Amino acid sequence: MRERDIENYLVNRVKALGGEVRKVKWIGRRGAPDRLVMLPGRGIWVELKAPRVRAQAHQIREHERMRRMGQVVFLVDSIEIVERICE
Numbered sequence: 001m002r003e004r005d006i007e008n009y010l011v012n013r014v015k016a017l018g019g020e021v022r023k024v025k026w027i028g029r030r031g032a033p034d035r036l037v038m039l040p041g042r043g044i045w046v047e048l049k050a051p052r053v054r055a056q057a058h059q060i061r062e063h064e065r066m067r068r069m070g071q072v073v074f075l076v077d078s079i080e081i082v083e084r085i086c087e
């Protein structure tokens, strides 16, 4: 399964729940998660990867900075993790 397949599944799953999904890119900084998932009352930042592919070091550092500010950041490399987010 490719990263793109998991991404498409995520987008369709969130839309089916009435949520919104946006592509994300920081201006002037690396390491932005790929997507912001919006579901009623919560926002989840998502870095997508093909199964068992790890985030790069600079991505992990950015995710940690965001988590320290209370953001919810998921590394999503499987359909199972998509389902966990959508619970």
Ligand SMILES: [Mg+2]
Pocket (backbone or CB within 6 Å): 003, 034, 047, 048, 049
């Ligand atoms: Mg990615």
